[in-house]
Amino acid sequence: MRRTSSFRTRTLLLALALCPLLPTQAAAQVAAPGPALQGESCSVDGLMDSIRRGLESNSEAYKKYLRTVLREAAPTLPDNELKAAFERETDPVMAEHLAAALVARTERGADPQAIKAVAKRALEESNPAVRAATVRSLRRTSALESTDGVYEQLVRDASPEVRQEVATNIIEDIQHVYAGIHPPASNAAVSAAVAATDPKVTAKILGNLDTQRISAESTGKIQSLLRDEDVEVRKAAALALGGVPAEQMASARQSVLALYRDERNIEVRKALLQSIAQLGFIGAVPELQRLRSLEPRLAPEIDVWIRVLSLDLQEWNLILREKQRLQQVP
Template sequence: MTCPSSFSSRALGLVALALIPLLPVTASAQAAAPAVPELRADSCSVEGLMDSIRRGLSSKSPAYRKYLRTLLRESAVTLPDAELRAAFERETDPAMVEHLAAALVARTERGADPAAMGVVAKRIQEERDPALRIASLRALRRTSATENTGDLYERLARDASPEVRQEAATNLIEDNQFVYSGHHGPAADAAVGAAAASTDPKVTARILDNVSTEHISPESADRLKSLLRSDDASVRAAAANALGGVPSEQMASSREALLGMYRDEQDLGVRKMLLRSIAQLGFAGAIPDLQRLRGVDPRLVPEVDAWIRALGMGLQEWSLILREKQRLQQAP
């Protein structure tokens, strides 16, 4: 099978761009350049592309390896679906699994096959080898997987492998940041749901500390409030941090939850985060609350005073308030 005509011109352009760094400029450079595996005429069939990728994995050229991955993703919409799925389901090499999973994900992302991403999710849930679960997970990164894979991430947050749990957390964080720019409520809700479902404090805290909560649902806000009662201090601090960024309609109840927690909390780091989020939720309106909390913990009097002074400047951007608060604490 040869490359489909609809793909060949695009692939040719990708080849040219990817291989430019490999072109020698002198005869001596040509002699020293690493050998690049030959692309055969049948390399746009599933088996042909897989053979090229297997050979390419041994290349010392990052550009060529990147090209092969791009070639498979770009040609995914024209490849026979049954062959691609079968190749993915029987593959056991992690690098190849990631390439094939990425091709299936690309089919869904480009509207060629809505069910293809589900094939990847299904294998992740059924695969026994953590390395292969991780490889498939990486193919879902920075895609619409949080919206198209059901409760996959909640399941993975409880995975038996710590490495798999961390990979799932990375996906949720990067999807939130790079796909949705922190502005998509369902993606943020999926991240909060996975964080709440996890029994791994490191995973829970990492997700909550790195995901925007400015568009979460009331149900997700309630989950964050429940995490304020966690036995793990890092989880309590991360939940407090996340509550500082909730939507306006959830600010009042979140602020009350944080204020009610402050007096009984014993961990210094958690108390600092509580102060920060109380300030974030109230801006200048938080000053009276902070004044009432000032004497609860003598160790944090300078911290409270810095917040009160920064909020008292009347700044309307949180980033500016943070900058001024930091400057005040560093001042002699």
């Protein structure tokens, strides 16, 4: 807590240097705790001009620090000026900085609508580079839940760069904001993956998604992708089904077993075997034994799974680690 407070103090002091008219309220936060003082507003244009000049530096660390300065100062900046500056900015780098500042206003409780203004431009902006930059500003925030399903629309964006940025946002939001344990966020991620028209995006999201808290509806959506024409989508869907909640395991197990019998791609079949193992642990051994003759090339893979599962380990990460160890043994 002390380090965070000290960091914010330093960034506000730098903001004061960049923009001498920063609100007296911010200066009061730096000087001493107590009732906030009222004062003149900082000129957003003046601050942005200072940051624009600073971005000409060769130091990436300094550029990152400038963005942090703007984000920390955002709650004290005039809302209308900040939004107007963002809406007219055409440089992708500066647009991302301004968008991040608006998002920070929402994340800090200063303006719940600011993040929606950013999401709106991400949808409506004609320049794909600016759209991609705007999407990046939403990373590791509450956008997955607070922007009215905007990611479901952006995963169908005409620009491959934008689509990939959205996929990265979703993955990092789930991992770093929600720790993979917030059902609404995980369900939103599944909906976005299914809505995507780009197989690479669908596979990227599902391949990095923790499905332990998803709903039965989301499980059904993933099951529908097991018959997708794209190999990587089928593989990612198979792996994702291995981690579904206990009450959905029976349905998921039936789906992956049925696909294993029909699937011809060996990599997808490997993913299905892992899902079968994860859904059943030691109880999957009889099923794996029955599948052994269907694909002779995977008999060694099945044998390793049977050996590992027969150890009756109770943690999936331990099972995966032991399987990897056994496969490395000459």
